[in-house]
Amino acid sequence: MSEQDHFHHVRDYTYFEVPKFLTSPHVYDGVEAVPWHTLQALHLHSPTLEQVNEAMEGKIFIPQPFAGTAREPGFLISKFMVLQLVVLLLCLFIFRGLAKRIRSGVPAKGRFWNFWEAIALFIRDEVVRPTIGDHSHAHDEHHDHGDHGAHGHADHPHGHAGHGHAVAFAHPADKYLPFVWSCFFYILLCNLLGAVPFLGSATGDINVTGALALTALVATFMFGAQAMSVKGFFGNLIPETGVPGAGGLVLGGMMFVIELLGFFIKHGVLAVRLFANIMGGHTVLGVILGFIAVAATKSNLIYGMVVPGSVIGQVFIGCLELFVAFLQAYVFSFLATIFIAGAIHKH
Secondary structure (H helix, E strand, O other): OOOOOOOHHHOOOOEEEOOHHHOOOOOOOOHHHOOHHHHHHHOOOOOOHHHHHHHHOOEEEOOOOOOEOOOOEOOOOOHHHHHHHHHHHHHHHHHHHHHHHHOOOOOOOOHHHHHHHHHHHHHHHHHHHHHHOOOOOHHHHHHHHOOHHHHOHHHOOOEEOOOOOEEOOOOHHHHHHHHHHHHHHHHHHHHHHOOOOOOOOHHHOHHHHHHHHHHHHHHHHHHHHHHHHHHHHHHOOOOOOOOOHHHHHHHHHHHHHHHHHHHHHHHHHHHHHHHHHHHHHHHHHHHHHHHHHHHOOOOHHHHHHHHHHHHHHHHHHHHHHHHHHHHHHHHHHHHHHHHHHHHHOOO
């Protein structure tokens, strides 16, 4: 199989790869008894039963209740689909738990909860609020509250007025926080799952990153249309040329086309950037480990020289991958925030 696809370890399939001793032998009476989607996943052409059983070693296949038949294929559940569901459950567990702990206005306690709260506050205070900025009417919302905001209440989800009623002191940019937070933590957890042995990073698939980029594009348009109307959003793509008459109209039309294409291209770059960095990192890890397999076919001297270097390289690249997992989640969220800021403010 590896002879046909050298990158199969980082691709999306309908199974998880594990050490062979963790799987039990598959017993089939013949090749025709093997499910069609299993044969498809193995990429074997006219195989014998022995070849099928050998190829299935070390693989845990995902149940396919909606697979249909080879003539009428149905819906196949892949590894990255399962991992994305795991990420969804992790997000629900982490942030419902965190929200429950800070709902009363008391800071969360415990290193685990403080870790996630600190990251969330960093995205809010260092990415969303400074990038999107304060609208001109923002200070009007706080005018009647005296100096309450000056004592730090504005930075906490809830402040308390004199009569005991909880009053929210939200920054105008905070309305975009749920989307940016969702992007960041979803991508981060997808990336981190790739560091767990035998799992993988769903963000290493261009289909996943493409869907994320499309979500960012739609959100940018919706936020821009809410702030400036649909007509205002597209009108904002036409810069002031300073050229009077027909020449100005022609130049403005050309600039509008360029800006509109740029709007789509820069969101497409979001997908390619994230995919390339995650896929590239895992590919490097696979290549370094592949050196060991190649050296095993050579002399003992070569094998003894290659193995220590490959293991050390694997450790360092693995640490770098953890950094990249955070960095790429930050870059995607930061760029998405910049696009939102450009859509809701007049150029």
